[in-house]
Amino acid sequence: MILSAVVSGAIILDWLTGEPQRFHPLVGFGIVAGKLESSLNSGSPRWRKSKGLVALLILAVPLPLLWYIYQPYSWSWLGDLLLLWFSVGHRSLYDHIQPIATALDAGDQEVARTLTSRVVSRDKEALNIEVSAVESTLENGNDAVFAALFWFVLLGGAGALFYRFVNTLDAMWGYRNLRFNDFGRFTAQLDDLLNFVPARLTALSFALLGHTRQALSCWQNQAHLLASPNGGPVMTSGAGTLGVLLGGATRYQGQWQDKPYFGAGEPPVTQDIRHALRLVSKTLALWVVILWCTEGFVWLQA
Template identity: 55%
Template sequence: MRFIFFALFLYSLAQLARSCFANRECARVGDLTQARMLTGRIVSRDTAQAEPSDLAKAGAESLLENGNDAVFGTLFWFVVAGGPGALLFRLANTLDAMWGYRTARFLQFGRSAARIDDALNWIPARLTALSYALLGATLADKRCAWRCWRVQAPAWPSPNAGPVMASGAGALGLLLGGAAVYDGVIEQRPILDCGRMAGAKDIGRAWRLVAGTTVMWVGLIVLAGLLV
């Protein structure tokens, strides 16, 4: 079970990295059509008419959030409850992404999926947010991450995505959130503001923050295992 978990864990991390760098390269060379298509594969918002700045913001937000949902949260529940815990977490997260509050027909099922995901994600999301803040490149970035988390995250509709993306925005010195198109409707989300608008190079910076968090926690877990 442990071998299967780590194989899937590394595969998820590799897929996240591959999507990230393919998106960044298309944005960098100006292939807007390809960049829109690649971004659309990793985010739930509409990207058909997105501008380069919108794609960069979407890519950075997706990486920061998936740093918890696909990577650290899975690792956390594996440590707490082994393979079954990691599987339960990923199942709840997948069901929430597919059905959480999406249609009147599946409202009750979607609400249940969303609430289970919120409960399982509460601790991992805050540990991820703390990690992003600690890994800010400068003291100013660390302070900004903490301020965004404390002041701006409570306005975010998701109790777990808010701290993760707010802290990540601060650690990277970016302006995230704001308008995004979902199912043809413009949704105005709270602003997570601790700097400038995202550009193509910030997709790679977001990835390095996620990778750094993963390395830090894997290292701590290995160290704890050696000391016990």
């Protein structure tokens, strides 16, 4: 039952402490990653791809590998708990999204727009606040919570830490533009691979906790319309279970992109932002309960 206890402890610790306000480890990691990218990201497309792979291996592999190999057995549970606490971002997601709904309730569209622009890469002046906030909540529910938890269950703290490093690098380098299309190619592909199974488990969990038939239908018929191979199942299932219509034209760096609509029902309102947050929390509770039950069953059979 140690695994379930460690997972529960890390999730509780994350909720009680939230994201560090000072000396955040990922901030330091991001600074190092930015400097390494600046020094390596040059040359022909082939060289950029090769050097991007080298940078990925340098940054994402050593620490998780060292912990996986050399973790002290008697204290490994404590190290794993701290690494999962570092890797999971349930409270951070809540702290970034909830203030958007609060600002909208107060009628302060400008504050809500500013807060939303901090969690999405869309142009601030043209974004749809409610749509952007709900989409970000659903997609980051997988990226910041469930994928890290999935890799922790499989590989312990090393797995969660490795996933968090790769996902952070993908957020920095995984853009299909002139600067990162080649350098970030392997990082983006690895992030897609690491998220493949967790994203589909998340989509299934979303469907089970709302309008199940509608969610499954949206997932089946609409996921392929979205550019992200993992964001598609998560967001279409989440939109279907919430009964909201997401997507539509979006502007990035001054360029409009005619993205497809997905989901079912009406466009989201302020309360739907809170519904999306609750869906992520209920899904997390479901995963923890399943883990406790599974580990308890195995223990009883031993």
